[in-house]
Amino acid sequence: LGKSGPAAAAAEADPAHLPPNVPWWTQYLGDGVAARPYGLPSPHEAHVVRRNVEWLTATTESSVNFTPIQDLHGFVTPNGVCFERHHGGTTEVNPVDYRLMINGLVDTPKIFSMEDIFRFPVESRFYFLECAANTGMEWRGAQLNGVQFTHGMIHCVQYTGVPLRVILDQVGVKPNGTWLLAEGGDSSGMHRSVPLEKALDDAMLAFAMNGEMLRPENGYPLRLVLPGWEGNMWVKWIRRIEVGDQPWHTREETSKYTDLLANGKARFFTWEMDAKSVITGPCPEKPVLHKGVNQIKGLAWSGRGRIKEVHVSTDGGRNWMQARLPDPVLPKCLTCFNAEFEWNGEEVLLQSRAVDETGYVQPTMQALQEVRGVNSIYHNNSIQTWLVNKTGEVENVRLG
Amino acid sequence: LGKSGPAAAAAEADPAHLPPNVPWWTQYLGDGVAARPYGLPSPHEAHVVRRNVEWLTATTESSVNFTPIQDLHGFVTPNGVCFERHHGGTTEVNPVDYRLMINGLVDTPKIFSMEDIFRFPVESRFYFLECAANTGMEWRGAQLNGVQFTHGMIHCVQYTGVPLRVILDQVGVKPNGTWLLAEGGDSSGMHRSVPLEKALDDAMLAFAMNGEMLRPENGYPLRLVLPGWEGNMWVKWIRRIEVGDQPWHTREETSKYTDLLANGKARFFTWEMDAKSVITGPCPEKPVLHKGVNQIKGLAWSGRGRIKEVHVSTDGGRNWMQARLPDPVLPKCLTCFNAEFEWNGEEVLLQSRAVDETGYVQPTMQALQEVRGVNSIYHNNSIQTWLVNKTGEVENVRLG
């Protein structure tokens, strides 16, 4: 993987542009305000893109790409680089033709258009969305040498939409209605069972992310938001909600998204995302370029609420220090952490460990494997180790 | 202005796509994950763009365009549509060639590269940025018939950067240093005087917005952030900070950004943005399409801290109700408000009024004019009126 960011920054400056000289851009006019009605990043940031791993899947339509978290700052993910996970490609829906159907154990089955949806009261909230398979390729050992690939099935945006309970109030859930089926309008007909309790708690039907309408690849024009729960359940291009009295045990919650243990039994309905953190710099894509002071930066999150503490180690987990958690720290939202780190040119083993407000502590890979074995695929929230070698290069390693 | 959003939504749906029929997008595959390394909005959202007003300025390089706030949701502004204000066009800086110089009344004048900047501790915060001239074309009367043009010189993003006080600590401000000059690297050499107190309070040097590096039009690779203060001072492409013992009275703080009163005297150093709000739907671009329930949505903000209340009136300010302020409400950040509104087809005069945590109340235009006259250009934070006529069309009007 190209060491694009820091390597580029390490390139030689043109002396004509440095003081005392006055560079051309301080003399001549740039583009006017009519040049870019919808703007894009600087050409110097062309390396900040989603990437996919060809060998992971049979086709790109049923596949995943990864958020370039090594190049991001703060906890908002720009819409252009929010990772994608499709089971039938990016569904293209014209909002004029869009309809949401609600049926099943309800007093009045109903159909809503986007115009209807926009006339309900809304809320706007920041939530992380993590695929349950994030870090799933690392159960058996350190495999992918880049934080984009090991931890990039995550993003965090401000969603705006209608609380799901408000919509359910419009159809009247019958007393025996205890489960929902959420079903997508894509060609995989993506569908998941959701307990009514979650639907009435903090679920929402969102039409916007980071201020603008959802991107097509993230469910335009309407998707389900289930704060803190695995991304697969956040049904995109949602076309239908059915109320039932039992779960459906759909293909995505049986064949997939069940967690196989060492004894051959599998956990099902593993919805919550456990607390997790990762250092996004230094990381394999972002080597340490200088001796002396450096910043460790990273992201932490928990599906159970707020992050309370993040600990950082430079010696492979023997000794830990508290990282800074700059404001604001929001529940079920990515949380930034920082820690200073003096590098003297020796080998260093970097780790981070998140603790959430419930007291849950991000476990080591050994602790996870003891309970779960290595066949789980999903919910690998173990502590990640980066080895910084004497030249400052960073590698994904497994300790034991 | 094309009634693009709602008009498009009001278009006829294709029955082939509606239930019981199964639309093509539920049958066939969409684009795979390799299609868009950096994504863009749906083609159906092509109307959500920055727009400029040709007759406002002599050239597009010294000009402004406007954020399409009528089409946005939540308080985050997507980077692609953050309004632009340039005095010499969009300056294109290669970060490798970028340098920040700090000189003047300091112990050690210093030069920092972007690599240096990235090695300081950072913070990430949401702040609105409003041009002091926002709503400036409306002092004499209702002129522009669109909220994008009357109120669109504003945006709100999550900035990540280094607290300015940390950088100042590195050069050692001398005891007689009380003012800073912040100077841009653009061809207007944009420069403003900033009191040291603000610099040591919440000012930052930001390199990222909404998770990714600053956009070129917003100051890539480094800009000054002065929370709550007028946008002109948030120097973009900042190349130099000088510490002095008096303010500079630069062109931008004398010829411009001084507020002419009726008696011919002008206020200077009018930094803070007073509390303000506006209804972004319904608005001239977003007519009322249906009788019955509708949502009033809007944005409120204050340069002095948090928004405490927003009041909404449907009768031109005679009677007011409390609007909802969905969480989170952050200081010096845009704040969303909502209020339900039953429309029975009669003429309605919509207004909103913000109150901030200091108790400051957004004034009427009459109250402002009594103190300031109509020549002020800047700092028009008066209550905006939208007239909804019997067909649901919305017009910018002035009441008296």
Place this chain on the structure above:
Amino acid sequence: DDLEPGKQYDLGRAATAEEIAGWDIDVMPDGTGAPVGQGTPIEGEDIYLTQCASCHGEFGEGMDRYPVLFGGEDTLASHNPVKTPGSYWPYASTLFDYIHRAMPFGQAQTLTNDQVYALTAFLLYINFVLDDDAFVLSNENIGEIEMPNRDGFIPDDRPDAQPETVCMSDCDVGTEVIGRAAIIDVTPDGDGQPEGISLE
């Protein structure tokens, strides 16, 4: 939040039974929702060979990285678990439901109900769930098929793997490097690499 609970907004419209029928395609474990229809493994085999085998293989072995649909018996506790409808899936309803809504890949919802019953029966037959190749699978009996791994699932019992105390210094952990991603070299980096261990 300060929204009035239960408030009626008079938005949207009632869905007709006909509209619902076109979209309400889900099938529950007990067969609830299964559309009227039927099919046998023998009928299914023909359809499978023309419409499915190109991806899933003539014997359900899965071409390339496409899903394997046959076998995997007794592998779940091994180092190479193979999860198929036969070895893993707890309910036959899921197979009908999924084929009906999503297969063939890229031509979803083009099969008739009878075709889907036949394909489901065929896949159950090659996985030894059905032993009669003329068994008539239908909406009447799909809720009664007993799947081999029906009892293979346990409810989520997390949180798990928690330390007894949160150690902050001199912690007793192994810090030897026992695996290195750079040596495996499966990371896409533009200069070629072997394939790694996928999720399937």
Place this chain on the structure above:
Amino acid sequence: DDLEPGKQYDLGRAATAEEIAGWDIDVMPDGTGAPVGQGTPIEGEDIYLTQCASCHGEFGEGMDRYPVLFGGEDTLASHNPVKTPGSYWPYASTLFDYIHRAMPFGQAQTLTNDQVYALTAFLLYINFVLDDDAFVLSNENIGEIEMPNRDGFIPDDRPDAQPETVCMSDCDVGTEVIGRAAIIDVTPDGDGQPEGISLE
């Protein structure tokens, strides 16, 4: 915040005097920072006509919507205030500083110091601030020029325009429509419109 106050990070490097000299171009009201040089209104006129008049007009009247640089005396309290260096600007230093850093528009920092002194002197001369067309404006005296509107500025005295109470019902306000943006029709809408009242 929990950052250690005053912490030294050992980042960046000392700036040399030569480096600073190239970038430190600001001039303060008292003349601090003014580079060595000089010029007269007569010298300035020639430069102005070749380098500035195309935008600002031969007489500083401002072509099209480019800034007006002459006149405006006694207009500040009128309904059409004209803000020029003569009528509005409190300090001559600002004129030197701004021309030096930003003009000609699109060719910033291409003028010599002497040229900028001459242009500043010329603009002060046509605005009756200097009455001798051979006056030698220089770094020595630029901090001493007295500008007509020097006392025209007052410090920010906001917050202002506050109501005595926050009225919530039956408020005594005018609710007659006395102006309508749609009638003025200056809003860009793709179907043509007259120009509106700009900010300048």
